[in-house]
Amino acid sequence: MNTDSSKRLRDRFREETQAAILASAESIFSRNGLHAASMNEIARDAGIAVGTLYNHFKDREAILTALLDARRTELVEQMDRVLEESKDQSFKVQLQAFLAALFQHMQAHWQFFVILVQGEHGSDRHALVSVSKPKATLKEVYFRLETLVKHGVKRKELRPKCADLLPVAMMGMIRAVWVRQIYDGEAKAIDQVDALVDLILSGAAVK
Amino acid sequence: MNTDSSKRLRDRFREETQAAILASAESIFSRNGLHAASMNEIARDAGIAVGTLYNHFKDREAILTALLDARRTELVEQMDRVLEESKDQSFKVQLQAFLAALFQHMQAHWQFFVILVQGEHGSDRHALVSVSKPKATLKEVYFRLETLVKHGVKRKELRPKCADLLPVAMMGMIRAVWVRQIYDGEAKAIDQVDALVDLILSGAAVK
Amino acid sequence: MNTDSSKRLRDRFREETQAAILASAESIFSRNGLHAASMNEIARDAGIAVGTLYNHFKDREAILTALLDARRTELVEQMDRVLEESKDQSFKVQLQAFLAALFQHMQAHWQFFVILVQGEHGSDRHALVSVSKPKATLKEVYFRLETLVKHGVKRKELRPKCADLLPVAMMGMIRAVWVRQIYDGEAKAIDQVDALVDLILSGAAVK
Amino acid sequence: MNTDSSKRLRDRFREETQAAILASAESIFSRNGLHAASMNEIARDAGIAVGTLYNHFKDREAILTALLDARRTELVEQMDRVLEESKDQSFKVQLQAFLAALFQHMQAHWQFFVILVQGEHGSDRHALVSVSKPKATLKEVYFRLETLVKHGVKRKELRPKCADLLPVAMMGMIRAVWVRQIYDGEAKAIDQVDALVDLILSGAAVK
DNA sequence: CATGAATGAGATTTCATTCAT
DNA sequence: AATGAATGAAATCTCATTCAT
Numbered sequence: 001m002n003t004d005s006s007k008r009l010r011d012r013f014r015e016e017t018q019a020a021i022l023a024s025a026e027s028i029f030s031r032n033g034l035h036a037a038s039m040n041e042i043a044r045d046a047g048i049a050v051g052t053l054y055n056h057f058k059d060r061e062a063i064l065t066a067l068l069d070a071r072r073t074e075l076v077e078q079m080d081r082v083l084e085e086s087k088d089q090s091f092k093v094q095l096q097a098f099l100a101a102l103f104q105h106m107q108a109h110w111q112f113f114v115i116l117v118q119g120e121h122g123s124d125r126h127a128l129v130s131v132s133k134p135k136a137t138l139k140e141v142y143f144r145l146e147t148l149v150k151h152g153v154k155r156k157e158l159r160p161k162c163a164d165l166l167p168v169a170m171m172g173m174i175r176a177v178w179v180r181q182i183y184d185g186e187a188k189a190i191d192q193v194d195a196l197v198d199l200i201l202s203g204a205a206v207k
Numbered sequence: 208m209n210t211d212s213s214k215r216l217r218d219r220f221r222e223e224t225q226a227a228i229l230a231s232a233e234s235i236f237s238r239n240g241l242h243a244a245s246m247n248e249i250a251r252d253a254g255i256a257v258g259t260l261y262n263h264f265k266d267r268e269a270i271l272t273a274l275l276d277a278r279r280t281e282l283v284e285q286m287d288r289v290l291e292e293s294k295d296q297s298f299k300v301q302l303q304a305f306l307a308a309l310f311q312h313m314q315a316h317w318q319f320f321v322i323l324v325q326g327e328h329g330s331d332r333h334a335l336v337s338v339s340k341p342k343a344t345l346k347e348v349y350f351r352l353e354t355l356v357k358h359g360v361k362r363k364e365l366r367p368k369c370a371d372l373l374p375v376a377m378m379g380m381i382r383a384v385w386v387r388q389i390y391d392g393e394a395k396a397i398d399q400v401d402a403l404v405d406l407i408l409s410g411a412a413v414k
Numbered sequence: 415m416n417t418d419s420s421k422r423l424r425d426r427f428r429e430e431t432q433a434a435i436l437a438s439a440e441s442i443f444s445r446n447g448l449h450a451a452s453m454n455e456i457a458r459d460a461g462i463a464v465g466t467l468y469n470h471f472k473d474r475e476a477i478l479t480a481l482l483d484a485r486r487t488e489l490v491e492q493m494d495r496v497l498e499e500s501k502d503q504s505f506k507v508q509l510q511a512f513l514a515a516l517f518q519h520m521q522a523h524w525q526f527f528v529i530l531v532q533g534e535h536g537s538d539r540h541a542l543v544s545v546s547k548p549k550a551t552l553k554e555v556y557f558r559l560e561t562l563v564k565h566g567v568k569r570k571e572l573r574p575k576c577a578d579l580l581p582v583a584m585m586g587m588i589r590a591v592w593v594r595q596i597y598d599g600e601a602k603a604i605d606q607v608d609a610l611v612d613l614i615l616s617g618a619a620v621k
Numbered sequence: 622m623n624t625d626s627s628k629r630l631r632d633r634f635r636e637e638t639q640a641a642i643l644a645s646a647e648s649i650f651s652r653n654g655l656h657a658a659s660m661n662e663i664a665r666d667a668g669i670a671v672g673t674l675y676n677h678f679k680d681r682e683a684i685l686t687a688l689l690d691a692r693r694t695e696l697v698e699q700m701d702r703v704l705e706e707s708k709d710q711s712f713k714v715q716l717q718a719f720l721a722a723l724f725q726h727m728q729a730h731w732q733f734f735v736i737l738v739q740g741e742h743g744s745d746r747h748a749l750v751s752v753s754k755p756k757a758t759l760k761e762v763y764f765r766l767e768t769l770v771k772h773g774v775k776r777k778e779l780r781p782k783c784a785d786l787l788p789v790a791m792m793g794m795i796r797a798v799w800v801r802q803i804y805d806g807e808a809k810a811i812d813q814v815d816a817l818v819d820l821i822l823s824g825a826a827v828k
Numbered sequence: 829c830a831t832g833a834a835t836g837a838g839a840t841t842t843c844a845t846t847c848a849t
Numbered sequence: 850a851a852t853g854a855a856t857g858a859a860a861t862c863t864c865a866t867t868c869a870t
Contacts, residue, residue: 010849010852010853010854011848013854014854017854017855019850034331035242036242036839037842038838038839038840039839039841040838040840048855048856049855049856049857050840050841050856051841051842051843051854051855051856051857052855053841053858054840054841054842054843055853055854055855055856056854058279059840060839060841061841061842071376074243083854089303092412096275102363114328117328118328121240121321121324121325121386121390122240123390123391123392124391126392128229136290149411152411157412157413158411158412158413159411159412159413161402161405162402162406162411164359164394164398164402165384165403165406166406166411167400168380168383168384168387168854169380169383169384169403171379171383171407172376172378172379172380172381172382172383172384173375173376173379173380173383174379175376175379175382175383176376176378176379176380176382177372177379179328179378180375183328183329183331183342184331184332187371192372195368195369195371195372196372196376198368199369199372199376199410200410200411201410201411201412202409202410202412203407203408203409203411204359204365204366204369204373204405204408204410205299205364205365205366205408205409206363206364206366206406209856244867245863245864246864246866247832247864247865250832255830255831256830256831256832257831257865257866258829258830258831258832258834258866258867258868259829259831259868261865261867262829262830266865266866267865267866314830426711426811428850436628447742447743449656449657451846452842452843452844453843453844454843454844454853457853462851462852463851463853464834464844464845464851464852464853464854465845465847465851465852465853466850466851466852466853468844468845468846469850469851470850473844473845474844476847479680504826506826510724528742531742531762532742534628535654535735535739535800535804536804537739537804537805538804538805549804563825566825570824570827571827572825572826573825573826574828575816575819575826576816576820578808578816579798579813579816579817579820580820580825582796582797582798582801583793583794583797583817583820585793585797586790586792586793586794586795586796586797586798587790587793587794587797588793589792589793589796589797590789590792590793590794591786591789591790591793595726595746597742597743597744598744598745601785606786607781609663609783609785609786610786610790612744612765612782612822613783613786613787613790614824614825615824615825615826615828616823616824617820617821617822617823617824618770618773618779618780618783618821618824619778619779619780619801619822620715620778620780630870631831631832631870632835634833638833638834639837659859659860659861660860660861660862661861663859665831669834669835670835670836671835671862672833672834672836672837672862672863672864673833674862675848675861675862675863676832676833676834676835677833679860681860681861681862688846699851709856709862727830770853783840
């Protein structure tokens with residue numbers, strides 16, 4: 001019991017320390033950029049010594065990997081929960097729910113998304129974690145948009161000729177609206193869900 | 208006269224050297240990324256010594272500044288030429304012309320745009336050139352989209368309630384379509400101008 | 415009594431733990447080299463925690479010291495046993511017995527000898543245990559060769575003018591033959607005792 | 622001309638700097654050991670900055686490689702010069718000349734040989750330069766001893782049954798005599814050439 | 829002006845040792 | 850005593866910038 005419980009206790013400590021490290025890494029990576037963030041600064045932010053980072057993670061890359069993997073999992077779960085809940089609704093309602101959830105998640109985890117947009121450049125199969133992992137995460141969003149669109153087309157809510165371009169275009173719009181909130185401090189993304197959905201579905205032209 | 212002409216000659220030489228440096232910088236920055244590009248590599252690519260870089264530019268940042276300023280000017284001129292030519296046309300035609308010109312320019316100067324999307328992140332007033340200059344360039348595109356939209360609304364071709372969101376949304380779509388071409392090697396952006404304009408104006412929903 | 419026997423028990427436990435640590439240290443030091451062997455690896459091999467190493471030994475050096483002292487004692491005992499047994503024999507027989515015993519010991523405790531030849535370099539008074547202790551051990555071998563030679567000279571079995579050089583030369587030959595076995599996987603040292611003794615006594619020249 | 626001569630001048634400078642670096646490296650490596658020698662210390666000894674080391678050599682290993690390659694070449698040339706000069710002499714004279722030359726070289730370049738004996742341990746095909754290069758150098762000595770012995774046997778100056786063991790045994794004796802001079806400050810190796818040759822040829826036994 | 833070797837601050841990573849549990 | 854996470858000094862290596870030629 002004693003050994004057992006102290007083992008469990010130690011494990012909990014380990015996990016908490018690792019979570020703290022990831023939180024600091026998230027903060028420093030998002031503030032300084034993927035390249036300028038130094039291990040020393042992450043350690044200082046986490047209130048530990050540099051060496052301790054290496055007791056928990058093999059190297060700098062492993063921290064980024066663990067961070068992006070953890071956050072991606074949370075995002076994916078959140079997206080799938082919403083999609084499951086709205087699966088019988090019309091495309092419009094589904095999209096509204098999806099975007100609302102996404103923007104809410106973005107606001108709650110803005111540092112993670114700052115890292116994502118910083119790191120997303122470069123080919124998919126890039127050797128660098130700082131490239132491949134952000135892209136992989138964004139792909140998760142993209143795939144769900146694609147699925148959403150396919151359903152919409154199948155139910156004849158969307159014009160088939162849009163099926164190709166629409167997911168890409170929506171990704172771009174989501175990104176733009178969100179980046180504007182973060183960096184330019186303008187209108188909150190979440191308040192623009194309806195306008196965005198309207199634009200996507202009805203277009204900008206007068207009838 | 209002699210002094211004069213030799214001065215002019217020397218100036219031309221300086222300008223050519225600087226243009227060569229910028230071309231090399233563009234190539235290296237886009238290939239290696241804003242952080243991994245080293246002064247030595249730029250010098251080697253330009254066929255000169257590192258020291259010479261510093262005779263022409265104060266430091267690393269100055270090269271990036273000069274590069275982005277030069278390329279931005281070209282882009283602005285190109286955009287304004289097209290807008291001037293199509294200023295009496297309908298919004299739809301203007302937008303088509305604008306996008307076609309933009310995508311063509313992007314394809315011709317893809318290295319510049321690779322640098323732009325790498326550096327676009329961070330607040331506008333960021334101290335780093337690598338952040339502020341790309342943003343400034345993209346703002347130039349954005350402003351013109353805004354103007355285009357204002358005209359469209361004024362002429363009652365566009366719904367007023369779209370005026371706010373539309374420029375941002377279009378920026379996002381442009382970026383997404385273009386990035387897809389560059390990094391995923393998919394359909395060329397320029398071939399999708401019509402589909403994009405159709406989507407923007409008419410939306411994705413069936414009538 | 416209770417206290418006494420439990421004390422003895424505890425002491426035996428300590429000794430066994432320390433012996434286990436030394437065995438692991440021997441294994442790791444010989445496999446990784448004197449510098450690359452890490453305390454963590456030794457602890458892992460011994461099935462204990464790093465901290466425990468420090469409960470038994472002051473520091474890294476103390477482990478090496480204890481290891482080399484223990485193994486040296488075994489070697490010395492083995493050498494002296496053989497010399498005692500053959501003390502009335504001729505030089506030739508004594509040398510054969512000595513070399514046979516030495517090579518057998520080397521084969522049985524090859525890890526120890528791998529450590530020895532790694533650490534033997536540097537002045538005798540070197541501050542580092544990793545230098546002074548191996549040298550001390552090899553000196554023990556050397557002294558016995560010296561004594562052997564003195565006896566041989568006294569009994570007029572050996573030429574006096576060889577007395578100086580012979581022990582050094584024999585040390586070198588022993589080392590060379592043995593190192594060849596270990597690192598080059600060639601003929602086993604023990605199989606060459608007779609040839610070696612013949613060479614030492616009769617030389618290489620035709621008569 | 623100007624460019625040419627200044628280029629040549631610069632090249633000479635480069636070579637001199639590299640030679641100075643190698644000299645410092647030789648000094649530090651031999652004094653501190655192959656592992657304890659730090660790049661900072663080498664730079665300090667050479668009177669340059671750490672970075673400069675890396676302008677001339679890719680990394681720590683490259684310095685060691687260059688050092689050992691350079692010194693090995695010198696040694697091989699010296700050995701072959703002597704062997705060429707004495708190629709028609711008897712085995713005894715040849716061996717005397719070879720040992721005299723070798724010990725003289727060892728004395729003149731003792732730091733190099735200190736590095737050699739430090740680094741010689743481990744299998745031949747070891748990935749580490751600090752293992753493979755020293756072994757390669759010592760092999761060069763060994764091969765020449767082997768050749769010498771083969772000649773001696775062919776000319777019936779040496780007993781055939783010694784052919785196998787003799788080169789190894791001689792390597793061991795050479796090493797031992799030399800190491801004794803360096804570390805124990807005893808009799809100089811070069812003064813013992815005759816005694817050594819006598820021992821090798823005639824053995825230690827009274828006739 | 830051009831050159832390119834020299835500089836040294838700073839980044840990542842390792843590991844013997846300590847110490848709270 | 851045993852544990853193993855935390856520590857931080859020290860090592861290697863990079864690269865923007867300087868400056869003597």
